[in-house]
């Protein structure tokens with residue numbers, strides 16, 4: 628949450644002098660108590676200050692890190708996911724390489740005949756499969772992909788922090804965002820990548836979360 632200059636000043640006054648009454652804060656700013664009322668309401672509602680009757684306002688000690696943490700707990704995958712690029716199991720390694728270039732993505736998801744998630748193809752999977760061979764058109768992606776059930780997935784309502792943790796733990800670049808279709812089958816509805824996670828950082832820095 629971005630505070631106005633006046634709210635920052637109030638916060639500083641309370642930090643240095645609290646507990647302090649609204650009246651006294653107003654005096655220090657040469658403003659009326661009524662003018663300050665909305666700012667004090669915002670600062671108390673957002674948890675920066677607490678007000679005690681007959682005592683005044685005091686600083687809750689909520690740190691910027693806690694505030695940042697609060698913000699991050701609100702961000703879910705659906706706010707930051709991208710469109711998934713998929714190929715089918717029977718497509719060749721050659722086709723997959725072309726799709727990767729054309730769609731400008733680093734990870735492809737592979738779907739079976741029913742359209743459910745079957746595998747993942749990374750850049751290095753495709754490089755490895757094509758090193759020193761001319762017949763990439765003859766190799767189906769199904770024999771080189773990382774396949775279900777060894778795929779790390781996430782759902783659109785998961786926290787972005789959860790997805791980021793999985794990317795780090797598994798040392799991978801992307802997770803498919805899936806919808807449960809029952810019977811251990813998943814429909815691919817998006818993808819979340821290291822680039823999407825980097826966007827969270829940039830948005831936080833610019834105070835422009837989704």
Ligand code: ADP
Nearest residue numbers: 747749750751773777778779798799800801802
């Ligand atoms: P690269 O292989 O280009 O470095 P990654 O680090 O994303 O890219 O992939 C490393 C390996 O992990 C690859 O073999 C890939 O198939 C596999 N992989 C990628 N994403 C996932 C995922 N979401 N779940 C399981 N395995 C994955």
